[in-house]
Amino acid sequence: MKILRLSTYLDFGGVETRLATISHVQDENEWVFICMNREGKAAKIIRENHKKLINVKVKPSIYSFRTFWSIYQTIKKEKPDVIHTSGAEANFHGILAAKLAGVSRIIGEEIGTPNHSKKAQLIFSFVYRFADFVVGNSRAVLEVVHQVDKVPKRKLVQIDNPILFKDLSAYVRNKPLDEFQMLMISRLEPVKNIEGMINVLSQLKNKTDLNLRLIIAGSGQSESALKQQVKDLDMENQVTFLGFINDPYPYLVNADLYILNSHSEGFSNSLVEAMYSKTPSLSTAVGAAPEIIEDGISGFLTPANDEEALCEKLKAIIALPKEKLQEIGWVGHEKIVKNFSLGNHINELMKIYTYS
Incomplete structure (x- = not known):
């Protein structure tokens, strides 16, 4: 199975750290990590773990058609079985582009408690219709997604963040x-x-x-x-x-x-x-x-x-x-x-x- 993980950045921060941690996994699946812009510590770790990393190098803006088209072309070229997006810009472009590209399993993820404007609420209520599941790392996050973005509870899944257990x-x-x-x-x-x-x-x-x-x-x-x-x-x-x-x-x-x-x-x-x-x-x-x-x-x-x-x-x-x-x-x-x-x-x- 080919799994594509799309995030806005791969420098430092909570979601970036989690993606770097996931890159340590050794299994039969092909993991591909894609960021819209800006590499750093997380990207370095992902490459050290010999996972494929693609920096699309586009402006991380919801309102950029060029960004959407670049993400779509990247997804179309990679042909993943699963796409899992993390963060507002990645969710917007990744979910819609994956649907257009015919990806069979689409996962969105809220990386923190969303504080969406009325306009953003309308946007993400629409976008999340095309996701099979929406992941959050706490009940509190998922409850806000349900209340604010109107995502049905059957689509919401809580998955705790992992850490690497160091000696x-x-x-x-x-x-x-x-x-x-x-x-x-x-x-x-x-x-x-x-x-x-x-x-x-x-x-x-x-x-x-x-x-x-x-x-x-x-x-x-x-x-x-x-x-x-x-x-x-x-x-x-x-x-x-x-x-x-x-x-x-x-x-x-x-x-x-x-x-x-x-x-x-x-x-x-x-x-x-x-x-x-x-x-x-x-x-x-x-x-x-x-x-x-x-x-x-x-x-x-x-x-x-x-x-x-x-x-x-x-x-x-x-x-x-x-x-x-x-x-x-x-x-x-x-x-x-x-x-x-x-x-x-x-x-x-x-x-x-x-x-x-």
Whole structure:
């Protein structure tokens, strides 16, 4: 079976990381990865795994006929048995072009909680009519697709994101004993609400005997504003910016707590990686997080957009005995190993790729 995976980009980010992970699969199928534009880390991994990659090099715009025609010609040339598109532009052009090209199995995928305008709702309600299934990585995402884009529930399929299970034995914990180290890994964008976490840290820094430190890994449009905020709050000794990192695990194994403070989220790969690393993890109760974390058992949950609640939650976590935090980290790790393997992900994909 020839499977074509179409995405807008193959540089970095959640969906790009997932596609790079999928490229590690070794089976009897022919996997072809196509991006509309912009290569990077994900494309490099896909090529290293000896999978075919095509960069169509077109403008990723829904309103470009040239983009549609280029995608159509690429699909027609490749003659896939299955096409699976991920992301708004890829879904629009890929689903319609695949239908025109006569592809027998068409899968669309929402990569986060859609926030479509009225016009976009009409567009995607129409486009998804031509998909056999629409995939989402959480119940929350699929419920919005059902309500907003009017996709019938019989077409909606939840498939959890996979991660590669790395050998963590090579990563050594090495940090000051009196330091409580918190880690955030994400794109530095407003939706991640990193500024909210910085505000809370400024409230907490004089309320504990521990040396609180926040490490922020990632890059994005909010980077300059976040650094200025840290400077304005006189917290440059408490907050460190790492920039983009290739390997999160050296930082995760040293962290006492991983934090995801997003306003909204689909499925966070970084959260799953943190839990896999046995790092106790705190997330806002958005997207897939409440499906992954049982509060106080396998991690911690806090309401979104509520700095007071986040502050109180952090005070409670910091006060927990070290042994309790380690226990929560282990329970989270075991849940990830059980539910989020690449093998599980591929098995779930094959159910819809071969459904008859």
